[in-house]
Amino acid sequence: MPESAQHWPAPTARTPVDATVELPGSKSMTNRALVLAASASAPATVRRPLRSRDTGLMAAGLRSLGIGVEDSGADWRVVPARPRGPARVDVGNAGTVMRFLPPLAALAEGEVAFDGDSRARERPVGPLLEALRALGADVEDAGRGALPLRIRGSGGLRGGTVRLDASSSSQFVSALLLSGARFERGVEVRHEGPPVPSRPHLDMTVEMLRAAGVSVDTSEPDVWRVAPGPIETGGIAVEPDLSNAAPFLAAALVAGGRVTVPGWPEHTTQPGDALRDLFSRMGGEVSAGSAGLTLRGTGEVRGITADLREVGELTPTIAAVAALASTPSRLTGVAHLRRHETDRIAALVREINALGGDAEELSDGLAVRPRPLHAGVFHSYDDHRMATSGAVLGLAVEGVEVDDIATTAKTLPGFPELWAEVAK
Ligand SMILES: O=C(O)C1=C[C@@H](OP(=O)(O)O)[C@@H](O)[C@H](O)C1
Numbered sequence: 001m002p003e004s005a006q007h008w009p010a011p012t013a014r015t016p017v018d019a020t021v022e023l024p025g026s027k028s029m030t031n032r033a034l035v036l037a038a039s040a041s042a043p044a045t046v047r048r049p050l051r052s053r054d055t056g057l058m059a060a061g062l063r064s065l066g067i068g069v070e071d072s073g074a075d076w077r078v079v080p081a082r083p084r085g086p087a088r089v090d091v092g093n094a095g096t097v098m099r100f101l102p103p104l105a106a107l108a109e110g111e112v113a114f115d116g117d118s119r120a121r122e123r124p125v126g127p128l129l130e131a132l133r134a135l136g137a138d139v140e141d142a143g144r145g146a147l148p149l150r151i152r153g154s155g156g157l158r159g160g161t162v163r164l165d166a167s168s169s170s171q172f173v174s175a176l177l178l179s180g181a182r183f184e185r186g187v188e189v190r191h192e193g194p195p196v197p198s199r200p201h202l203d204m205t206v207e208m209l210r211a212a213g214v215s216v217d218t219s220e221p222d223v224w225r226v227a228p229g230p231i232e233t234g235g236i237a238v239e240p241d242l243s244n245a246a247p248f249l250a251a252a253l254v255a256g257g258r259v260t261v262p263g264w265p266e267h268t269t270q271p272g273d274a275l276r277d278l279f280s281r282m283g284g285e286v287s288a289g290s291a292g293l294t295l296r297g298t299g300e301v302r303g304i305t306a307d308l309r310e311v312g313e314l315t316p317t318i319a320a321v322a323a324l325a326s327t328p329s330r331l332t333g334v335a336h337l338r339r340h341e342t343d344r345i346a347a348l349v350r351e352i353n354a355l356g357g358d359a360e361e362l363s364d365g366l367a368v369r370p371r372p373l374h375a376g377v378f379h380s381y382d383d384h385r386m387a388t389s390g391a392v393l394g395l396a397v398e399g400v401e402v403d404d405i406a407t408t409a410k411t412l413p414g415f416p417e418l419w420a421e422v423a424k
């Protein structure tokens with residue numbers, strides 16, 4: 001079959017868009033909720049979880065450790081248990097599974113093996129493994145500091161104070177905090193190095209731990225202390241995924257009209273909340289009401305200069321909008337994106353330029369200058385957010401095809417159907 005036979009022709013908006021898009025639950029909240037509920041004192045319900053490749057892998061990983069994750073209608077019921085090996089965990093290409101489960105596995109009795117997609121073997125996990133060793137875990141990674149790896153648990157972990165450089169992923173810190181209350185001495189994580197990215201995701205970890213009755217001290221910058229003690233979730237409700245709102249809100253920005261996302265939380269730690277500000281600066285009009293959050297396009301798409309370190313996962317969508325803007329953009333602070341699902345900086349520059357655009361790699365981001373785009377294939381590199389960025393470009397540029405739209409199932413199965421609601 002020729003490659004093009006599998007391509008997805010991105011729909012072009014011929015009129016302004018007018019849609020209300022119900023988004024599934026947040027990947028980051030769902031996978032935190034599953035890990036917390038797995039270590040809790042009593043069974044709990046995770047309400048309105050995301051069901052996608054990343055969360056399915058988390059549920060499967062927990063089940064392989066002996067924890068119950070049962071379907072109960074729209075929800076997931078988690079029945080905690082002492083984790084046990086022997087077990088094999090497939091992390092796929094999910095950073096949250098690759099980083100959040102090793103600390104839990106270190107609490108297991110028996111051996112737990114981890115592996116994943118070939119890209120997962122290239123994503124950083126070394127500082128987390130070193131930290132686990134310092135806390136008393138027996139980790140075998142053949143000196144690679146990467147997958148595949150094995151953790152030989154003896155049913156508990158000493159815990160205590162650990163120093164690590166989390167500048168390549170905030171998930172190292174979140175991972176240690178999520179299981180830290182179950183370590184004998186709890187955990188004190190001290191970050192030392194260039195700034196930690198994705199701060200809102202750390203706030204999410206801390207907030208969800210505190211909501212589960214865990215004591216977390218964040219009074220010192222770059223230091224997190226989790227006291228040992230029980231985890232009592234009482235059930236966890238998952239918010240809609242605001243990072244996945246990005247391409248849908250972008251649709252109204254680039255095509256004109258309006259898109260509403262119902263259930264936008266009044267208070268949230270999700271980085272996607274920053275879209276309200278970012279997309280306003282790029283020309284959108286944002287309003288919040290009982291129907292949800294609405295973005296109206298004004299017909300003007302402006303470029304933006306922004307440090308996206310805190311909200312790195314929004315970069316692919318912002319870069320797509322930037323490629324359609326009337327003024328230049330400079331997106332910085334996201335060097336760590338080179339080790340995400342793909343090297344997102346290189347991939348975005350290559351694909352924007354392949355459509356006739358004018359993008360340039362910076363050491364820690366990209367610069368995009370206005371230039372008319374033309375038809376072509378937008379490659380997704382097995383990256384859900386690259387694929388949805390191709391869809392955004394296709395709204396405004398006739399003849400854009402995304403090579404692998406199915407990769408959106410990592411965090412948003414049903415993306416093509418939801419997108420069809422917007423681009424009808
Ligand atoms: O903790 C989380 O749920 C996440 C943290 C961030 O990871 P990095 O800090 O590695 O960028 C983010 O990019 C990822 O999509 C989800």
Ligand SMILES: C=C(OP(=O)(O)O)C(=O)O
Binds near residue numbers: 313411
């Ligand atoms: C970086 C991302 O995912 P992961 O959880 O695999 O790190 C992402 O979703 O943009």
